Amino acid sequence: MIQKERYQKLIAYFEENMPNPETELQYKNPYELLVAVILSAQCTDKRVNIVTPGLFKRFPNAASLSRSDSEEVFDYIKSISYPNNKAKHLVGMAKILTEEFENQVPDTIDELTKMPGVGRKTANVIASVIHNQPTMAVDTHVFRVSHRLGLVPLKAKTPLLVEKELVKHFDETVIPRAHHWLILHGRYTCLARSPKCGECGLTEICKSYPKILKEGISKVDGKLPSIN
Template sequence: MLKKERYAAFIDHFSTKMPVAETELSYGNPFQLLVAVVLSAQCTDKRVNMQTPAIFRDFPTPEHLAASNFDELFPYIKSISYPNNKTRHLLGLGKKLVEDFNSEVPSTVEELIKLPGVGRKTANVITSVVWNQPNMAVDTHVFRVSKRLGLVPQNSKTPLEVEKQLVKHLPKKHIHIAHHWLILHGRYVCLARKPKCMECSLTHFCRHFEKNKAKIIEEANTTPLTKP
């Protein structure tokens, strides 16, 4: 199957089956989303969503973060991965927003990556989710699924390589939502260790399934059923 055909099949499937796809992080405004995304690095959205209500309640604005300190903020973040670094990032982020951006979350990738704790992936998430900009955030799910499906070359080695390929070949209007399609598919179906190929509805254009079809079917037929 040609790459153009794979992309067409990918867009056709998700446009029909998942016309609305959004981040699973809970937030009420751009500042809250920024905080949540910074906290979500190498941590599950579920865990972040458990902690952010208290953070949003007690630190509702950049000014509140800027006026805080490590000992005050850390208890809210200690159950999240890398709490020391993320506490420092949020404190620095609050100060930077107040001092350089009039307490407003900037709307460009170039400005966002100037904030502590904000890399290209986070900046792409913010701009695509809040403003529907055609930016592709590549996390582990997007990296894995886009390669398995055959949307990007198998030898793509970095998130930036994958990002450039996806942005190049996806129609501009679909880029911001395709990010969520790939994440959600990777989170619930195309799992890292053992993808649920026999439950997947993308096998008709998936390069991984095409290449490993016989083995996948054989394993499915020989796997004993588990009792309910």
């Protein structure tokens, strides 16, 4: 199967089975999504959604958050992974958002990554979800699924290389949805340790599926790049 056909079949499958995918992070405005995405690094969306209601009640906007300090913010997010660093990042982000961007979440990767806690992955999420730009955020799910399915070559050993490959092959109009397709597929079907191949509708195009049946997932993943 040529690569173009693999992408075409993947898009057709998800357009039928998941036509309108969305982030599972709960938010009401761009500021809240930015905070939630920063908190979600190496943490589940479920845990973030438990924490953010109280956080947003206390800090409903960037201005109120900017006037706080990391010690106070820590009390609201202490059940999140790496709460000390994230508390500092949130306060720093809020100050820059207030002072440099007039409380408006910027729409360029360069501007977004000026803020503490906002790396390329976070910036891509914001640009895609809020501003509907053709950016592809690569987290562990996207990285894993892209390699297992064969959407990217083994030589794509970093998130940035995977991002470039995916952006090259997906049409710009599809990229915002494709980001969610790959994340949700990795979160609920193509699991890290025990992929649910029997429930997967993509085995026909999956490069790893025959090898998983023959060798097992541990040997297959042992040959793939990892960012874990």
